[in-house]
Amino acid sequence: xxxxxxxxxxxxxxxxxxxxxxxxxxxxxxxxxxxxxxxxxxxxxxxxxxxxxxxxxxxxxxxxxxxxxxxxxxxxxxxxxxxxxxxxxxxxxxxxxxxxxxxxxxxxxxxxxxxxxxxxxxxxxxxxxxxxxxxxxxxxxxxxxxxxxxxxxxxxxxxxxxxxxxxxxxxxxxxxxxxxxxxxxxxxxxxxxxxxxxxxxxxxxxxxxxxxxxxxxxxxxxxxxxxxxxxxxxxxxxxxxxxxxxxxx
Amino acid sequence: xxxxxxxxxxxxxxxxxxxxxxxxxxxxxxxxxxxxxxxxxxxxxxxxxxxxxxxxxxxxxxxxxxxxxxxxxxxxxxxxxxxxxxxxxxxxxxxxxxxxxxxxxxxxxxxxxxxxxxxxxxxxxxxxxxxxxxxxxxxxxxxxxxxxxxxxxxxxxxxxxxxxxxxxxxxxxxxxxxxxxxxxxxxxxxxxxxxxxxxxxxxxxxxxxxxxxxxxxxxxxxxxxxxxxxxxxxxxxxxxxxxxxxxxxxxxxxxxxxxxxxxxxxxxxxxxxxxxxxxxxxxxxxxxxxxxxxxxxxxxxxxxxxxxxxxxxxx
Numbered sequence: 001x002x003x004x005x006x007x008x009x010x011x012x013x014x015x016x017x018x019x020x021x022x023x024x025x026x027x028x029x030x031x032x033x034x035x036x037x038x039x040x041x042x043x044x045x046x047x048x049x050x051x052x053x054x055x056x057x058x059x060x061x062x063x064x065x066x067x068x069x070x071x072x073x074x075x076x077x078x079x080x081x082x083x084x085x086x087x088x089x090x091x092x093x094x095x096x097x098x099x100x101x102x103x104x105x106x107x108x109x110x111x112x113x114x115x116x117x118x119x120x121x122x123x124x125x126x127x128x129x130x131x132x133x134x135x136x137x138x139x140x141x142x143x144x145x146x147x148x149x150x151x152x153x154x155x156x157x158x159x160x161x162x163x164x165x166x167x168x169x170x171x172x173x174x175x176x177x178x179x180x181x182x183x184x185x186x187x188x189x190x191x192x193x194x195x196x197x198x199x200x201x202x203x204x205x206x207x208x209x210x211x212x213x214x215x216x217x218x219x220x221x222x223x224x225x226x227x228x229x230x231x232x233x234x235x236x237x238x239x240x241x242x243x244x245x246x247x248x249x
Numbered sequence: 250x251x252x253x254x255x256x257x258x259x260x261x262x263x264x265x266x267x268x269x270x271x272x273x274x275x276x277x278x279x280x281x282x283x284x285x286x287x288x289x290x291x292x293x294x295x296x297x298x299x300x301x302x303x304x305x306x307x308x309x310x311x312x313x314x315x316x317x318x319x320x321x322x323x324x325x326x327x328x329x330x331x332x333x334x335x336x337x338x339x340x341x342x343x344x345x346x347x348x349x350x351x352x353x354x355x356x357x358x359x360x361x362x363x364x365x366x367x368x369x370x371x372x373x374x375x376x377x378x379x380x381x382x383x384x385x386x387x388x389x390x391x392x393x394x395x396x397x398x399x400x401x402x403x404x405x406x407x408x409x410x411x412x413x414x415x416x417x418x419x420x421x422x423x424x425x426x427x428x429x430x431x432x433x434x435x436x437x438x439x440x441x442x443x444x445x446x447x448x449x450x451x452x453x454x455x456x457x458x459x460x461x462x463x464x465x466x467x468x469x470x471x472x473x474x475x476x477x478x479x480x481x482x483x484x485x486x487x488x489x490x491x492x493x494x495x496x497x498x499x500x501x502x503x504x505x506x507x508x509x510x511x512x513x514x515x516x517x518x519x520x521x522x523x524x525x526x527x528x529x530x531x532x533x534x535x536x537x538x539x540x541x542x543x544x545x546x547x548x549x550x551x552x553x554x555x556x557x558x559x560x561x562x563x564x
Contacts, residue, residue, distance in 0.1 A: 016512070017377045026381055038494075094349070095358050118494060120513075122376050124361045129319065129349035138424035139319055141346045144487065154428070158487045159342040160441070160496070162432040166318070168425045178477065178494065179487060214358035218371065218384045226519060228538040231531075235553040238525065238541055239561065246523045246540065248445070248502040249469060249558075 001111040038116025044183040047079035076194035077186035083199035096211035098130035103207035132173035250279035258293035266339030268403030288315035301408035313421035323350035325418030340395035357389035364400035378516035399499035443472035451478035452507020492517035510535030
């Protein structure tokens with residue numbers, strides 16, 4: 001069966017983000033960009049499904065500027081077979097992304113669409129659920145275990161109280177949580193091979209999707225800085241201060 | 250203007266997260282209705298009628314809603330959502346799973362994890378692990394919102410006088426089926442509502458060593474949490490995780506033990522009122538945000554702390 005995997009290009013998780021002085025957003029010029037960590041987990045899961053003989057083809061999908069092709073190449077080097085890139089320099093919000101992904105799903109007919117549970121830039125945690133809703137499919141969000149058998153997907157989900165297991169009718173959307181797997185590093189030969197794998201380029205217009213933003217960001221600010229850094233010399237002093245100065249115990 | 254809050258509950262009682270979502274609805278202003286979708290959920294609905302500020306409770310009972318499967322509950326919510334200006338849910342795993350599905354079916358954007366209300370169409374929400382705050386305006390007719398619990402003090406569980414209206418939806422669409430759950434059992438308070446939290450990181454070295462923290466936690470009436478590193482290492486289950494992609498907490502007192510202070514962990518706890526850090530590495534970033542830091546070996550300091558608390562409790 002065919003598996004689609006969404007990969008988003010985001011500011012690398014190690015970069016300390018800085019708010020722009022004009023409050024229009026965060027600094028992205030000359031900042032290292034990488035694949036969203038949850039999407040790496042998604043690609044890894046798809047590759048494992050292929051290695052297990054369950055998936056037959058893996059298509060990595062990314063939406064955004066031309067540089068998204070680098071993110072797709074990373075997925076191809078990890079083991080995806082081909083890529084689809086929807087080129088757009090406009091701001092793509094989760095609803096628009098879900099609509100574009102839906103259009104792609106309708107062209108590709110996958111049995112499974114894997115997305116990261118959230119992107120570490122806007123922290124929205126929406127796209128997978130929206131995509132599932134628009135397609136009228138089942139959804140297994142925040143997955144820490146995924147098993148496909150008998151035309152169904154068994155998904156163990158990380159929920160606030162612990163773990164929950166649901167059985168999904170296929171086709172399904174699954175979003176990844178941290179404990180699903182540990183993504184591999186692409187080997188040099190696979191990075192070389194990935195350069196020859198095909199990437200199809202599309203546009204929102206060609207997919208007939210209106211991507212006009214529904215949300216307007218009025219400003220982006222830095223949160224108030226926390227005053228910390230005080231040290232105490234002993235446990236006794238700590239307990240005294242918690243009791244008499246902070247009055248929290 | 251009326252607002253619909255989708256209640257998180259276990260069919261018997263309302264989850265605390267629901268009260269925070271009601272508080273956010275009150276901050277927006279308007280008549281507040283609560284949707285209780287469940288099975289044999291009368292008790293939860295009755296609790297909902299008493300929540301301060303709630304004018305009406307919509308109760309939908311169907312086997313399909315027992316475990317809050319997003320596919321089925323979203324379809325129900327969408328049926329009634331057009332009567333409302335806002336649809337809110339807690340930014341818990343329940344709300345995060347459900348609300349985007351509701352938004353997409355209504356063809357509206359969602360505002361995730363709001364931490365402030367500026368006006369009925371403008372909200373503040375953290376982005377980039379809380380390293381930036383975005384003020385965002387929605388142009389949609391219905392605003393679908395998830396609410397960061399720590400940003401809104403919970404509505405009172407008494408004082409309301411809402412009426413119950415029984416409604417019905419399509420029930421099960423047959424897309425998904427609940428199989429079971431393994432929920433952590435604990436006598437300690439829930440992380441997201443605890444007044445004190447004692448959290449351990451990679452420095453704890455093993456799951457067994459978390460007993461040291463549990464002993465301290467029990468003397469303080471605290472919940473026990475963990476950093477992602479400790480969860481990934483298998484020391485404790487996933488539901489202990491505090492951070493950008495785990496639980497967001499803001500207790501009166503947060504004691505971070507053997508936690509270095511990665512950005513994604515700080516994102517989950519930096520709004521705590523008082524932060525204590527215990528770490529052997531004095532350069533650890535956690536100390537920069539800690540009100541009180543102790544540099545040293547946690548395996549010496551934590552038992553000392555435990556004894557000191559025991560001593561003072563005894564006196």
